[in-house]
Amino acid sequence: MADRAIVAPTQGAQRKAGLGKAGLGQGIILVISGFLPILAIISLAPAVPTILDHFHDVANASLLVPVLVSAPGLAIAVLAPFAGLAVDRFGRRPLLVWSTLLYGIAGALPYFLDSLYSVIASRLLLGVTEAAILTIVNTLIADYYDPAGRRKWLVIQGVTGSAMAPAVIAASGLLTELRWNGVFLIYLIALPIFVGMYALIFEPEKSTAADSVSANGGVRAPAFPLQAVALYGAVTLLASTIYYVFIIQGGLVFREVGVDSPSRVGTLISIASIGVPIGTLLFGYLGKRATALQLAGIFALLGVGLTGVGLASDYKVMVALLLLQQMGAGMTVPSLIAWAQGVLPFAHRGRGMGIWASCFFLGQFTSPFFVAGARALTDGTVQAAFVTMGLVALAAGTVALAALLKAKPSPVDATP
Numbered sequence: 373m374a375d376r377a378i379v380a381p382t383q384g385a386q387r388k389a390g391l392g393k394a395g396l397g398q399g400i401i402l403v404i405s406g407f408l409p410i411l412a413i414i415s416l417a418p419a420v421p422t423i424l425d426h427f428h429d430v431a432n433a434s435l436l437v438p439v440l441v442s443a444p445g446l447a448i449a450v451l452a453p454f455a456g457l458a459v460d461r462f463g464r465r466p467l468l469v470w471s472t473l474l475y476g477i478a479g480a481l482p483y484f485l486d487s488l489y490s491v492i493a494s495r496l497l498l499g500v501t502e503a504a505i506l507t508i509v510n511t512l513i514a515d516y517y518d519p520a521g522r523r524k525w526l527v528i529q530g531v532t533g534s535a536m537a538p539a540v541i542a543a544s545g546l547l548t549e550l551r552w553n554g555v556f557l558i559y560l561i562a563l564p565i566f567v568g569m570y571a572l573i574f575e576p577e578k579s580t581a582a583d584s585v586s587a588n589g590g591v592r593a594p595a596f597p598l599q600a601v602a603l604y605g606a607v608t609l610l611a612s613t614i615y616y617v618f619i620i621q622g623g624l625v626f627r628e629v630g631v632d633s634p635s636r637v638g639t640l641i642s643i644a645s646i647g648v649p650i651g652t653l654l655f656g657y658l659g660k661r662a663t664a665l666q667l668a669g670i671f672a673l674l675g676v677g678l679t680g681v682g683l684a685s686d687y688k689v690m691v692a693l694l695l696l697q698q699m700g701a702g703m704t705v706p707s708l709i710a711w712a713q714g715v716l717p718f719a720h721r722g723r724g725m726g727i728w729a730s731c732f733f734l735g736q737f738t739s740p741f742f743v744a745g746a747r748a749l750t751d752g753t754v755q756a757a758f759v760t761m762g763l764v765a766l767a768a769g770t771v772a773l774a775a776l777l778k779a780k781p782s783p784v785d786a787t788p
Contacts, residue, residue, distance in 0.1 A: 445736030447499025456726020479559020530652030538642035545638025612735025651702020671769025673700030679762030
């Protein structure tokens, strides 16, 4: 199936995004921009122990530092639906471009701060920008491309993000060794992305392909697909809570098997992260198949990986089991996005993707609390909490698969 793009008039001409030469710039900038909300959290994985050491005298630092990492998720969870409403009403491009500029500024701000609470506040501001970026990038991919094109760009996005992630994690470890808050300078990468985005991203022309025809022959927007959105929202929240367990707590779990150096932790995570592109390519293979099959694969890989990491007795075994968890992580984001994109008409796409982003990043924010609860129920170690969350993932995969198999599946290749 050829990629069909939404076109928009620009200075009297027609512009088109696609996998061909004409749309290469738009595709590349969307792929790179889509990595920014993920960068906002994976970059801190090697830095968590060092940040915790720096703030060890602050009351409840063991809880507040993981919250610092996941604080942007709270802002996204609260604001993404409103960003989606604004996108559907006022357009995609302006909000995306200026949110990216503010992302770079807010992300680097903690480098100049030395209060845990002020750093958390700056991370909440970062989350405001991420709410817009994540919602609009996913909306534009759906606007510009048909289902086959979306899968292609989601795979490209996943593979590109996987290639960038090891370098980001390794650089984060090195920056953290130079200074406890040096890692926050990595967010300045958003500034050149802002320049490229300003030059290349265009506003899509509204599609009427999926609009309904009223009794008098006029065109009206289709009804909001509430039931489908509620289903993918609930599953996304669950998957995200499990997805972020290692991303947020990974540095601490390596410390429990004797790896204390931030640069060493960054190197080991980088090695295991080769599983992410493998998982993304697995999504590319399974993308045309039932959503239930994709979800079963995601939860199985996350569950086995987390349980194995929790039971590992040394870092070598931990890295080997982490590879499976990373494969599940590589499948998670593109599978959930493609599922959401497939059920949303143009008129409600911003709001629907905003709700998806809200659910995904609510899971980011709540994940540390679930891990803390799991630790309280077990022997108090991070590894024991990983075992508990891994078993939850395996149970969730079974329940989700059974529930989705009973439901009428949404056609993956439905025309928007």
